[in-house]
Amino acid sequence: MIYTKNLAYAHPNGGVLQFPDMACAAGEVLLITGRSGAGKTTLLHLLAGLLRPGSGEINVAGTFIQTLRPAAMDAFRGRHIGIIYQQSHFIAALSIAENLQLAATLGHGAQKREELQELAEKLGISTLLHKKPARLSQGEQQRASIARALMQRPQLLLADEPTASLDDENCMAVAQLLAEQAQQQQAALLIVTHDSRLKELFANQIILS
Numbered sequence: 001m002i003y004t005k006n007l008a009y010a011h012p013n014g015g016v017l018q019f020p021d022m023a024c025a026a027g028e029v030l031l032i033t034g035r036s037g038a039g040k041t042t043l044l045h046l047l048a049g050l051l052r053p054g055s056g057e058i059n060v061a062g063t064f065i066q067t068l069r070p071a072a073m074d075a076f077r078g079r080h081i082g083i084i085y086q087q088s089h090f091i092a093a094l095s096i097a098e099n100l101q102l103a104a105t106l107g108h109g110a111q112k113r114e115e116l117q118e119l120a121e122k123l124g125i126s127t128l129l130h131k132k133p134a135r136l137s138q139g140e141q142q143r144a145s146i147a148r149a150l151m152q153r154p155q156l157l158l159a160d161e162p163t164a165s166l167d168d169e170n171c172m173a174v175a176q177l178l179a180e181q182a183q184q185q186q187a188a189l190l191i192v193t194h195d196s197r198l199k200e201l202f203a204n205q206i207i208l209s
């Protein structure tokens with residue numbers, strides 16, 4: 001589903017970051033860890049096509065995404081890649097339900113209301129759907145952004161510290177739900193994290209140095 005080869009990137013005025021080759025199949029989970037500054041966020045942005053690598057290749061669902069022009073990359077991302085950011089970036093004027101529906105429409109077309117409700121219930125946000133994003137706590141926003149990424153039914157799911165603001169109970173629930181949904185939707189799930197609770201849950205790991 002996704003693999004990389006000889007990937008390297010240099011930020012302006014920064015040193016060259018070189019990344020180990022990695023692969024993650026449909027329905028599997030890969031954890032990407034590493035010390036602060038090792039390049040986890042940079043790698044996530046490369047895999048999402050938000051940054052273009054200086055060298056190397058990234059294949060997502062059969063497409064070498066580093067070859068796509070910006071507009072084609074945006075369209076590809078909308079259809080195939082779901083991203084769960086540390087900060088949720090919702091559209092402030094829309095309710096959570098409207099934000100989720102919009103993500104589904106931009107991905108694989110509108111989803112049924114019942115599907116949205118079911119996902120919201122699993123993530124414990126069903127009573128919050130009518131609220132505007134700013135009215136949600138950090139942890140609630142994080143769960144809502146997971147729902148938004150899943151609504152897109154992506155083939156590749158990229159998560160940046162998805163459990164950082166969650167207590168132990170919600171951390172386990174969210175990690176389980178993410179892995180379960182990735183398997184159900186046959187998406188490859190890549191999680192960038194410091195969270196040692198996740199390191200115990202997922203065996204497949206890459207450590208950036």
Ligand SMILES: Nc1ncnc2c1ncn2[C@@H]1O[C@H](COP(=O)(O)OP(=O)(O)OP(=O)(O)O)[C@@H](O)[C@H]1O
Pocket residue numbers: 011012013014017034035036037038039040041042043
């Ligand atoms: N926009 C930028 N311009 C220049 N250098 C940058 C930029 N973004 C990141 N870097 C540098 O690139 C390296 C990797 O940064 P990155 O944010 O990917 O690390 P990280 O592993 O995600 O760190 P953290 O765990 O602290 O979030 C760091 O040395 C950082 O200073």
